[in-house]
Amino acid sequence: MTYIDTLFLVLLIPLVAAVRYVIVPVRLREWLIIAASVMFLATWGHVSLLVFLSVIAINFAATIGIDRAGDRASRYLMAGMIAADLLALGYFKYFNFFIDSWNGVAGTTLPHHDLGLPLAISFYTFHLVSYLVDLQGRRVRRAGVREYLFYLSFFPHLVAGPIVRAWQFFPQIGKRRDVLGDLPVGLYQFVSGIFLKSIIADNIAQLIDPIWDGTGAFVPTGADHWAVAWLYYCQIYADFAGYSLMALGMSRFLGYRLPPNFRQPMLASSLQEFWRRWHMTLSRWLRDYLYRPLGGSRAGRWRTSINLMATMLLGGLWHGAGWTLVIWGALHGAGLVIERALGLNQSGWNGSRGAARAGWFVITQIWVTLAWIFFRSANLHSALTFLGALGDRSAASMVIHPPIRLAAGFGLGALLHQAFELGIVRMPRRWIPGALGLTTALAGVADVVILAPSKVFIYFKF
């Protein structure tokens, strides 16, 4: 079950009503949300559920040990638990990849595991690791069973984030918040999230997937390829930002706040700024728990470059086991290193180097678009073939076929959404509720009447 399934919406409404208007005791309310979250996970299969419950049970036991042990012992315990969590993640996510690679090299026929990838394991592993580190560093207190279960299983963020830190979430647990704007803002976020996902992302996917799969009804031109690469950028933005908005909206319905995940990434004028606007909670997590522990930018230019590359390579590999994703991470890492060397990594448009900044904005967006080709392609060969097609300079190559033009209309929708989010914060305060109400209504009606081709959330598979 996904957040755009009719059945999910049918079940969400009574849950929200019960939590907001019927069940008064906060603890009872939170247990109900935990039960709903566990049931939600169960709809993805008993393997996903059992792995989740087993992993968090073991981690919870470890948190008790870390809390009670002395500094040195707690450090070992934390390291051991993190290693075990990463081992579990590695087994489910990368075992088959390594087996394939080994079989290819050694000529063996070692078998795969056939358990599949348990839903949400990548995301709850992030939560587990950050909590263990913060607990050992005494930056957060040890949670009780209800708090711990609630923090990790909270269904709006369970499957694909946003990655929320314990220090952001724990203060909200066990408290009742009745904020007047939560329902309208939550509704705006939820409905516009569905719009981004179901209408923008899924319709783009339906129109451009045949090009990626090589099953299109026409031979795509060079211009088609450029447009498709950019449209995939729009698709993945609408897909993931849409999901994140739905998560934020659902969370508000229930009286909790999650950190935002996207902030107009297509306006980023440098790669550094891109990663401060794209999947922001992942970027911050990687910065705090990987980049900085490696030394960050404090240990000289070469070491900083190595740290950046390592962080982005691991970030790429985290998205899945495949060389195309490693290259995607490497391209971002290399781009970050280059712009740091050129001094173009500062965000904003002010300053004396306006022309250089504008140029770097264009290069950044093209760089990001080209990197998505590796992210999307099934294998390295397909990615290189796609890249090769971009260089077609024949006269006929300038033609863009009608399905791609139609998809571009949806792509503009992704751009307009970012412009609207930028505009709403600059609007006079008294206009904001009316503008949000109007947008919610229009997006809601579009959600109902426009067919959403059924596609799964891209980030659910990570």
Place this chain on the structure above:
Amino acid sequence: MTWRRYWLGFSTSSFTALLLISRFPAAPGQRPPRPDFPTFRRSFPAEYSAAGSDTAHDIFLHGLFNIGSRLKPADVFLTGSSHMEFGLSAGELGSLLSKPGHTVRAYNLGLGCGESAGFGLEILGRNRISHRSVIAEAGMLNISKERICAQQSERRDLIQAYTSVFQIWARYLWDWALDPALPRLVFAQDGLHVQRFLYGMLVQREWDTGDVVLAWHPVEGTFYPDQAVRDTEVAAASMACGVDWRISDGQITVSETLRQQATALGADLTMTFVPWARPMPEFPAWYQAQSARIRIAPSLNTRCFVAIPVDGLRSWDGGNHLTGPSRSLATKRLAAGIQAGRFVIAPDAADVSKQGH
């Protein structure tokens, strides 16, 4: 900040937008009425193509809604693809085979997705049903035991199966409720289309017999069991296909698997050929070798009926699936065959060698 303006903007904009959109002309031409609200006590939506898949695979395989208690009393099971699902009536077959003092109950386990008879036997195994008569469709023997719907269904556990079924039903009821009020805008490779809201085909099946009690199409309306709209003579289509007597290794292998499955369940396996004849260029072997499949009966060690005579039978989709009246006729012919004990082996059955290799 006051939020009254939000709700005002939201309600007036929603109302205006819905009013404008409801004026959109849906599909041009006649708009047949939507089907009646499902009577869940008697039957269930077994397939709503707009929601992606069918529910019958999950309901039968996982024994949802205690369907096992309705399967267990059956003496005869019909298994196979949608040709079996639409082409024979378990209710009528049971009545025809019953004698005074001895009621015969039949259950139709034919399934869409081009399902093979083997999956029907797996359903029996999962529901712990053995030592029954099974009439399996021989028409799809050249495909493997499991089609995509079967594979998806087998991968699901009980909670997932219920979720999948409720999801399809919820989607159908949502579409059904909004169908009179709103059109559906569909963006396809060839541009924008305005369709009616209820835009997928619906198949409704009876809990007690598994028979199809209703099939409905957004443009054609209810076309089954009555009012077939693209009525075709099956015999004519069949003639057009021609006959190819070749039997492939794959067919023999799958047939052998089917026999082993039946033996494991202690089932008395009978094979029949539900008439269908739609040419399918993408799978030429499907229709080329239909008649030949009867010839593998000796190697199956089963009783085998020669294809139900096709004269007079009609189809609602150009030769692929029988109409409601033809379902009755085909069921009568099958029952007559069973009662007369006409277990016929095809001509020169002794020569079952793999010709054409």
